[in-house]
Amino acid sequence: MxxxxxxxxxxxxxxxxxxxxxxxxxxxxxxxxxxxxxxxxxxxxxxxxxxxxxxxxxxxxxxxxxxxxxxxxxxxxxxxxxxxxxxxxxxxxxxxxxxxxxxxxxxxxxxxxxxxxxxxxxxxxxxxxxxxxxxxxxxxxxxxxxxxxxxxxxxxxxxxxxxxxxxxxxxxxxxxxxxxxxxxxxxxxxxxxxxxxxxxxxxxxxxxxxxxxxxxxxxxxxxxxxxxxxxxxFLGTVSFLEGVVASVNDGSIMVDGPVPVTAANPGGFAVGDVVRMAVRPEKIALGPEARGAINEIPVTVEDLAFTGVATNYRVIGPEGVRLKLTQPNRRGEAASLEWEQQGFVSFDPADVVLLRD
Amino acid sequence: MAASMMAGRRWISRHGRRLVVALPLLWLLIFFLMPLVEVAQTSFTTARRGIPPFAPLWGFDKDGFFTNFNLKNYGLLLDYWQDYIGPAGNSLRLAFFSTLICLLFAYPMAWWIARSNPRQRAILLVLVMLPFWTSSLLRIYALIGLLNPNGFINSMLIFLGVIDTPLRMMQTDFSIYMGMLLTYLPLMILPLYAVMIRLEDDLLDAAADLGASRAGVFMTVVLPLTLPGIVAGSLLVFIPAVGEFVIPALLGGPEQIMVGKVLWTEFFRNRDWPVASAIAMLLLALLALPIIYARYQDGREAAIDRVGGQGGAP
Missing domain, CATH: 3.40.50.300 (P-loop containing nucleotide triphosphate hydrolases)
Incomplete structure (x- = not known):
């Protein structure tokens, strides 16, 4: 047809x-x-x-x-x-x-x-x-x-x-x-x-x-x-991370960079490839304590904005890596972090999008 | 001192806007309305020898208030209407066809200017207005130079062997209308341009998209939306064209007498200012009343548009 x-x-x-x-x-x-x-x-x-x-x-x-x-x-x-x-x-x-x-x-x-x-x-x-x-x-x-x-x-x-x-x-x-x-x-x-x-x-x-x-x-x-x-x-907000592929196992990939990242869906990348990784703000969790999760990065809150439905954070990690993230305002949630406070962010390997450029 | 300055400034800020309007209004009142009143007064009095060559309409002498008010001049015009109806008809005919010719030339020109790119547009607009910066008399003499039996056009045509004997172009309707077109075209182009420049391209595209032919787009969208420009331009040309004196005198033949010529004769040859004033007043009434009526109708329609039409099926 x-x-x-x-x-x-x-x-x-x-x-x-x-x-x-x-x-x-x-x-x-x-x-x-x-x-x-x-x-x-x-x-x-x-x-x-x-x-x-x-x-x-x-x-x-x-x-x-x-x-x-x-x-x-x-x-x-x-x-x-x-x-x-x-x-x-x-x-x-x-x-x-x-x-x-x-x-x-x-x-x-x-x-x-x-x-x-x-x-x-x-x-x-x-x-x-x-x-x-x-x-x-x-x-x-x-x-x-x-x-x-x-x-x-x-x-x-x-x-x-x-x-x-x-x-x-x-x-x-x-x-x-x-x-x-x-x-x-x-x-x-x-x-x-x-x-x-x-x-x-x-x-x-x-x-x-x-x-x-x-x-x-x-x-x-x-x-x-x-x-x-x-x-x-172009579509929505995103944080970019850069690095070089360190190892590829079936179903997951390790990327070495300012912060080491584990990502799912290797999608044709080989060891030594330069990759750009994109993470959406709502896929990133933020908390005051380390929980031993995968892709956990210590950060400092640089800026935050309360929008009503959610709070938007800009945080800075090791080697000046900047991430944008959004935390929904749920009832009974632990107190969110304030300006200049230290905490930890983490995101699921499945939520990391690997890009070639 | 400071307090009075403050007060002064406050007065200006409060009344400044009115002042800005009041000054030109005053100017119009003195230099536009007063002469009109003078002419109106003169039309109701009697002619006499002297300076000015008419009796004052009213005044005070040793017996107190006196007036020379009479309707004799208008009566005269009525009695000898056959002498005046011819020139009046000639003038109206001249004005009507001049307006029509100007419209036919100006409409496509204004359209072209409004549709060209902004830089070109500025140049074209200056070219339209350029003739206004030279004396209109000079332009008419230039036209005579072109149209004369031994003028440029005839010499050229004879030289090229197109014709043997010069064409008679001077002192014809052709030369009069050429003169009118030359003089009045910008007055028609500018109001047309003003409405056309505001006409959005999307409106034309929308009409075409909805199935209108090129003629259909023109009749249903372009013409109705440029109508205010057509009306404004036509009034700007028609009104002065009715009283036009110079162009028929210089370019026309002796057989067609226009109202302007009659006025001139009454004023300068007969020195009958009251009759001349009466003619001018009648002419004014003849031209102004339909326009005032049309404006009044327009205003009513706009008011109905605003207040009514809130609901109801088509």
């Missing part, structure tokens, strides 16, 4: 800059796929190429088995929700949503019926008569979503759909968006620079850097098994 969207060796150049560099990607029907990357990484260019606003210099884009090279934006089974929503300011909510239906020349009763259905879908019943400037940011976002969904596209592209909303509203809207996507079974491609947004929304994430896809995986795999330090650093 061919994938629903097939992007093959697509390249787009702006002057000397390669915005999208020989990129290939398959996306299945009904997926909520996230393109994640910093601004200027080429994710928006790729989105605009899918919508048909941007030329493809070389390579091909197929949607539902049809090559899109000669298909203009209006004729593609694709709609886009713009970052600033791009609502028509001179039209009412209803006219905005019905715009695509009217262009398609649908009979009037059907337009009215679909309009009602869409207003209900985005919980804007009875708001059809308002103008965009009379709506809140969240309502405008929902109008934009309804307008983009009106023509029942096979593929919906969303450019930073939540960026213009404040934090609290963003969290609610994330779940709503996923809910609507699951109900309609439309394929969504979301472009975002916000890794948390990507993690909560997507079934799969493609992380982009300098016009290329660095890694495409589920949020959990990306977080737990990043393929290089760029991904590890």
């Amino acid at each position: 061919t994938p629903f969207i097939r992007i093959r060796n697509v390249t787009r150049r702006f002057g000397d800059v390669l915005a999208v560099d020989d990129l290939s990607l398959d996306i299945d029907r009904g997926e909520l796929f996230c393109l994640l990357g910093a601004s200027g990484c080429g994710k928006t260019t790729l989105l605009r190429m899918l919508a048909g606003f941007e030329r493809v210099d070389s390579g091909s884009i197929e949607i539902d088995g049809i090559d899109m090279a000669a298909v203009p934006p209006a004729a593609r089974p694709v709609n886009i929700m713009f970052q600033n929503y791009a609502l028509f300011p001179h039209m009412s909510v209803a006219d905005n949503i019905a715009y695509g239906l009217r262009r398609a020349g649908l009979p009037k009763p059907e337009i009215v019926a679909r309009l009602e259905e869409l207003l209900r879908l985005v919980r804007l019943d009875g708001m059809g008569g308002r103008k965009p400037h009379q709506l809140s940011g969240g309502q405008r976002q929902r109008v934009a979503l309804a307008r983009a969904l009106a023509r029942r596209p096979k593929l919906l592209l969303l450019d930073e759909p939540l960026a213009a909303l404040d934090k609290k509203l963003r969290e609610d809207t994330q779940f709503e968006l996923v809910d609507i996507q699951e109900r309609l079974e439309t394929t969504f491609i979301v472009v975002t620079h916000d890794q948390e947004e990507a993690m909560t929304l997507a079934s799969r994430i493609g992380v982009m850097d300098a016009g290329r896809l660095v890694q495409v995986d589920t949020p959990r795999t990306l977080y737990d098994r990043p393929c290089n330090s760029f991904i590890a650093d």
Whole structure:
């Protein structure tokens, strides 16, 4: 079975800059796929190429088995929700949503019926008569979503759909968006620079850097098994340790460095290889006493910040090794360490990610 | 001393904003409204020999308050309306077609300027405004030099063998409209540019994405959103074009008399300032009232937009 969207060796150049560099990607029907990357990484260019606003210099884009090279934006089974929503300011909510239906020349009763259905879908019943400037940011976002969904596209592209909303509203809207996507079974491609947004929304994430896809995986795999330090650093917080492989036994590996580390999953490393190890902050335990655990390091608390759910620590170990870690605020937990206090950190060998770069 | 300075500073901080508005307002009142009132007054009095060549509208003499108020001038215009309706029609026609021609030229030009990159845009805008920095009279004489029977264009065409005898371009509608276009084009381009620069590219992309053809994007999105610029530019061109005197006088033939010419004749040839003032007042009323009405309607719609439309189905 061919994938629903097939992007093959697509390249787009702006002057000397390669915005999208020989990129290939398959996306299945009904997926909520996230393109994640910093601004200027080429994710928006790729989105605009899918919508048909941007030329493809070389390579091909197929949607539902049809090559899109000669298909203009209006004729593609694709709609886009713009970052600033791009609502028509001179039209009412209803006219905005019905715009695509009217262009398609649908009979009037059907337009009215679909309009009602869409207003209900985005919980804007009875708001059809308002103008965009009379709506809140969240309502405008929902109008934009309804307008983009009106023509029942096979593929919906969303450019930073939540960026213009404040934090609290963003969290609610994330779940709503996923809910609507699951109900309609439309394929969504979301472009975002916000890794948390990507993690909560997507079934799969493609992380982009300098016009290329660095890694495409589920949020959990990306977080737990990043393929290089760029991904590890880009998604969430991470501490890096460096060293040289001292010995390899089956299932575990010893690394010599400023602090000796034991790691599981040797993954093709041999004695003498230089490795970088990444450890997530929540996988590191902190206590005042040594417990004789594996990967136990004596440290001094350098800095701490209380965030409510947890406390974030920055600690310094032997030879200036710095680690970032998070301790949840649980009831009945032993008193946490304070500034300048000495203690011990430890982490499980299975939680150490070995990286080559 | 210090206390009074403090008080002074406090007075400025409290009333400063009003002061900033009040000074230009005062300026407008003295140099704009006062002459208008003067003209309005003159239109209600009688002509006489002397300086000024009309009786004062009101005043005080040894018998106390007196007034020369009468509606004779307006009555005169009514009685001889056939003499005035022709020039008025000519002027309105000239203004209407000048506005239309300016709009047709300015719209694509403003679009092009608004869509070009910022550096190019700055240069193009300066080029649009550049003619304003030379005398308009000078520009019209330059145009005469181009259009004359032995002017540049005819000489060139004869030299190239395209024509044998010079084309008659001067003293035609063509030369008048060329002059109007040359003079008024920037007034149309600038307000159009101002609305077009605020038009987001995403709106055009969104319309195309939702299935609109290029013509559809223009009719449903571009045109309605640039309408305020079209209205503003058209008013800026139409209003002075109605009273335009120099361009028809220098570039037009003798057969078409415009309102501006009638005004000039009444003022300088007949020295009948009251009748001339009455013509000016009528012209003002003719132009200002529809505009005031349109603004009032606009304001009402905006108010309805704000207050009403809170709910209800489409």
